Amino acid sequence: VKSILYTVVIAFRAGGRAPDIIDYAASFIAEIRAFEEIKESRLAQYIYIIIVACIAFAVSAVVMTLMLSYISEMGQAPIQAGINIEYLFSVYFYAALLIIAFSSIAIGRSLRGYTPLAIYYAFIMILITSLIFILGPMFIKF
Structure with a gap:
């Protein structure tokens, strides 16, 4: 828009x-x-x-950890007994947080054009993911 106004001023002077x-x-x-409206409507789908x-x-x-907890209960083989379910669950949680961090930055910066929006999307996704990881252990036997 600034360049258009600058062009108008130059044209008036000329x-x-x-x-x-x-x-x-x-x-x-x-x-x-x-064009901006079309771009926003098309990119909104990628946010979802x-x-x-x-x-x-x-x-x-959570499902993978649940399956591995049942496998480690049933099996007595050294590999099956050596699965540390709590450690695996925490690794999955930290991996989810890392994915959320990069995803929220991608949403904020690339799709919305405003990087501080990443905090908003990170908050929403961390809340949902935390609920999943909090409710998941109800079915997992550590």
Whole structure:
């Protein structure tokens, strides 16, 4: 927008036709706004995909830990008995937090164009993921 206004000022100084220049600048600004609206509506879908992917990782981590806890109970082989379920569960949780950090930065910076929004999306995803990891151990025997 600044470059358009700068162009209008230069055109006025050069003796250009003012109404034509203003009409052209107005139509150009309207096209830029329409493009921004289309871009935001198209990119909004990717925000939901990223959030669902983070939730899917958390759920799959809980399910995997649940399956491994049952396997370690049933088996008496050295490999099966050596699975530390609590350690594995914490590794999954920290991996989920790392994924959330990068995902929220990607949402805030790339998709929304404002990096501080990453804190908002990180808060939402950490809350959901924490609930999944808090409710998950109800089914896991440590």
